Amino acid sequence: MSCGCNTSGDSTHSCATKSTTGCSNVDTCGNSYKLNVFDWLSTVKAPQQSKCPMVEVRFKNDRKSYYHNVNQLPLHLGSVVTVESNPGHDIGVVSLTGELVRIQMKKKNFNEELAPKIYRISSQKDIEIWQEVRKKEESVKIQARKIAKNLHLEMKITDVEYQGDGAKATFYYTAEGRVDFRQLIKEYASAFKTKIDMKQIGYRQESAKVGGIGSCGRELCCSTWLTDFRSVNTNAARYQQLSINPLKLAGQCGKLKCCLNFELDSYVDALNDFPSSNTVLDTEKGRAFCIKIDVFKRKMWFAYVENSMAWYDIDVADVKKMISMNKKGKKATPLEDLKSFALDDKPVTVDLIQENNLDRFEKKRNKQRNKGNFQQNNNKTPNNSSENQQNTAEKRNPEQKDQKKPFKHKKKFPPKRKNNE
Structure with a gap:
């Protein structure tokens, strides 16, 4: 195509x-x-x-x-x-x-x-005029921001779009409240010599216009394919068992990420088959409460009230059986008899790519020892130190072993004190 x-x-x-x-x-x-x-539908023949x-x-x-x-x-x-x-x-x-x-x-x-x-x-003339006004948009946006700042208006000019013939300019802005444009439009009209149109947009629309790279490494969904902006709340994160961390859940617009709604329906359908997360089991060894839910493995993690440090993962089918036994007035089987998984027995994971290491891109350099430091060579004699220097020099350049070495000034170490002194 x-x-x-x-x-x-x-x-x-x-x-x-x-x-x-x-x-x-x-x-x-x-x-x-x-x-x-x-x-x-380009390859499909129309009726x-x-x-x-x-x-x-x-x-x-x-x-x-x-x-x-x-x-x-x-x-x-x-x-x-x-x-x-x-x-x-x-x-x-x-x-x-x-x-x-x-x-x-x-x-x-x-x-x-x-x-x-x-x-x-x-025509070619239309395209030339269109390209000329498009080149002015960035400078006009900077100048428009300065004018709005001088008027002390609580707003931000996000983008400027000129019409193809240059007869009108649309200013997109974001603001928390109502803005008085009476003096602002007069200033813009006298400065830019065109018809002014002000249009308020939200913070999600601002990110869509500006664009950028998300935390996933791809371009922002709002600037590539997403056109309808549905409301996102923290319940979407709770259904997906995500930690309520504003730094991780917020996107570049400062609002909750739109991608939290992408898989929400699948999680809601899967959680319909799970018992409530507030379920409390009455077992022979005491009462146990739910810690978390694993949707993919279809398991629920429980811990005893007396010992909350030991967690036990149980299948959803077994949990339903235990709940039915409690409804009949019977105590359920202890959690250890079903399947146990203590926190201390977790398998050891090896970080092969060192993604959690902050110094993985830095070269590890061996610090050279200061041979002239008296504290390091306190227990060494002058003869041994000179022999070590000679041996290391021979190892580095074996061809120069038989050649005469130039005279080098040797550092004099203080004499070793006697025990009586």
């Missing part, structure tokens, strides 16, 4: 890349943007029906919209198009065509009648 890029005039060319990474043209190729879409006239167009970062191809232009993935906007026109990159667009519109409840139009395939 090739991606077309409009590089000169109105003509388009094929990058001849059949991989998902796209071509090297970062400015115009659709695959260089975030939130890439794979058309899994005999009217071709979908809608096209998905992607703009800077994570902004997408659907447009009506009224002129039946030959569009494909990566085509740079000029679309209807208010005011003027905007320029975007086609990210999806065909029947999959109809499915996406139905999923997002997008009204086809309200869709704006696609004017034309962007």
Whole structure:
């Protein structure tokens, strides 16, 4: 599947890349943007029906919209198009065509009648103006932050997006409360000479626009494929038996990580077959309470009230039997008879890659001994020390053994004191 890029005039060319990474043209190729879409219906023949006239167009970062191809232009993935906007026109990159667009519109409840139009395939002049205003966005963002700081407004300008024709600039900002923009918009309009549009976003949307690398080593989900931001609470971490540590559970946005919801449904379904974590067993050796639950091994760890240092792992089926015996008024079998696993008997693990060692990347250097230190050579005689130096020199250079050695000044050690002194 090739991606077309409009590089000169109105003509388009094929990058001849059949991989998902796209071509090297970062400015115009659709695959260089975030939130890439794979058309899994591209090789499937559509039934005999009217071709979908809608096209998905992607703009800077994570902004997408659907447009009506009224002129039946030959569009494909990566085509740079000029679309209807208010005011003027905007320029975007086609990210999806065909029947999959109809499915996406139905999923997002997008009204086809309200869709704006696609004017034309962007000309070289349109692309040059678009690239010029895109280059100004970083400097405008820095200047906008200075103006907001001088006005003492409690807000942060996260990103600036110019329209394709430069007639409008959208300022994305984050703030804890309400912000008075009356004086700010006047300052921006006089400084940037364009129409100003202010749009407040959340901290998750800010991370999606800025991007970055997560603790897993991959790009942030919100900046690559995640479009809906569901609320995440600490119950998701408790269901997955994770420690409630804000430093580990929080993402780069400062909120709880979105990936805590990815496997939550699987954990909830698996925990439906487990007894409650507040279960207390009445055994012949005393009462035992639940310490933790292992979802993957389907085991529950119990410890006696009198001796909480010894833990015992028991299968879920055995726990259910013990609970049924307690309901009948009978005491259950001691935990030792089922299966025991004390904390002191844990298997010894060997860290082969030394991932827990902080000094694993540092070279270990042998510290040279100071031979002139009197405290180290207090018990050595001068003759023995000179013989040792001669032997070490012969071992280092055996060829120079018979050669005459140059005279070197020897350090004089103080004479060894007698016992009477």
